[in-house]
Amino acid sequence: MVEVHYSPFLVGASVLVAVMAAFTSLRLTNGLRNLSVARRKVRIAQAAIALGGGIWSMHxxxxxxxxxxxxxxxxPLLTLSSALIAILITGCGLLLLHFGERTNLRILLSGTMTGIGIASMHYTGMAAISANCVVSYRSLGIVLSVLIAIAASTLAMWLAYSNRSLLRTAIGAVVLGLSISAMHYAAMLNTSFSQAVNFVAEPIPALDPQILAISVSLSAFVICGLFLLLAVPMEEADAPAEEPRLTEPEPATVNSRKSARAPNVSLSRAGKMVQPVKNSIPYEKEGTVRFMNTDRILAIESDGHYTKIRTDEDALFCPWSLSKVEKSQLADRFLKTHRRYLVNPAHINGLKKVGDQMFCYVGKAAELEVPVSRSRAKDLRNLLGV
Incomplete structure (x- = not known):
């Protein structure tokens, strides 16, 4: 067994690369629920490349x-495989968080997969050492490093996803970057190196290791920076250009339509749309765009880039996103009980608690059960006086 020394400068550079890659990945996945499925997959692929590539660069x-x-x-084949493994497994972990209801169990599974991806990448990369060096591991070190990777990755995912904000994303990125680094160096402390019996003369590398490491670090930062820049216009595009434009039609069209329908509904025709009635939200039915008064709405449910308007009678497609409703002048008519639901407080008729999960009931004809997140339960109780 030979004595191993580390360059403090390169150790610090490896940690910075890991943190930068983690921040890029978590930032790229912010606001995905307002994107279409296709664009969401593209953004997750970018985040997986940033995180998986960052893990590999750090190693x-x-x-x-x-x-x-x-x-x-x-x-070379094992070295390439180690990078692909990191990208694939961390990508699967990110998919878990962005397709389906995000729960604590999904965060745990995502953190576990990310931790396994970090550990798999590390030991596959170590297996790529192919000449002059015999590498041996302590069993306790393997178990410890994998547990560190899973626990720290889960904590990072929880910090970043339990309440999305730039600050929490940054904190989660630091924790995730440190978990990647901690796993690597914990594993290295429990790894022994010895010279092979059959020594093979190796040519002196053309590049000094420190210069090569600096080059890899700069490349990782440039790639992460480009991904972040690419994400900016995509986030701006989230203000849906696909939503119908409200334009004033010809008076004759307005009068004919008003006489045919209830006063709280308006209809689009020939590319033009009736100015919506005050305190109303658009929805689509039978190929037309109409407007519904908020008094009739029980709840608004997020459906990707769009929403569903829930009434006593139906669930109607709405071209607005949940964030657009929240930013509109109608926001004060609804209470956000969950990241996917806005509820009309006037229609709430009951509360129910199952374990740590709370639900509220709205409507009369067919009660709608709406989840209430723990962070919003207190506000709802105060509003209802219970």
Whole structure:
């Protein structure tokens, strides 16, 4: 067994790369519920490449930080495989969080998959060492490093996703970046290196390891920066350009339509739309765009880039996103009980608690059960006086 030394400069660089990659990944996945499925998949793929590539870059720089008394070589196929493994597994973890209801169980599963991805990448990368060096591991070290990766990754995901904000995303990124680094160096502390019996003369590398490590670090930062810049116009595009434009039609059209329908509904025709009645929200039915008075609405449910208007009689497609409703002048008519629901307080007729989960009931003809998140339960109780 030989003595191993580390370059403090490269160790610090590896940690910075891991934190930057984690922040890029978490930032890219912010606001995905307002995107179409296709665009959501593209953004998740970018985030997986940023995170998986960052994990690989951190490992690569961390290995270049190691000083051994002899030269070693790496198997190209295994080295490439280690990067692909990190991207694939962390990508699956991100998919769990952005397709389906985001629960604590999903956050736990995502953190576990991310931790497994970090550990798999590390030990696959270590297996790529193919000449002059014999690597041996302590069983306790393997278990410890995997547990560190899973626990810290889960904590990072919980911090970043339990209440999305830029500050919590940054904190989650720091925790995730440190978990990647902690797993690597905990594993390295429990790894032994010795020179192979059959020593093979290796050519002196053309690049100094420190120069190579700096090049990899700069490349990782540039790639992450480009991904973040690409995300900016996509976020701006979330203000839906697909939503119908409200234009004033010809008076004759208005009068004919008003006489045919209830006063709280308006209809589009020939590319033009009736100015909506005050305190109303658009919905689509039978190929037309109409407007419903908020007094009739029980709840508004997020449905990706759009929403569903829930009434006593029906669930109607609405071209507005949940965030658009919240930003409109009608926001004060609804109470947000969950990240996917806005509820009309006038229609709430009951509360129910099952374990740690609370639900409220709205409507009369067919009661609608709406989840209430823990962070909003107190506000709802205060409003209802219970």
């Amino acid at each position: 690569f720089i961390g290995m270049l930080a190691v000083t051994l008394p002899f030269l070693v070589s790496y198997d």
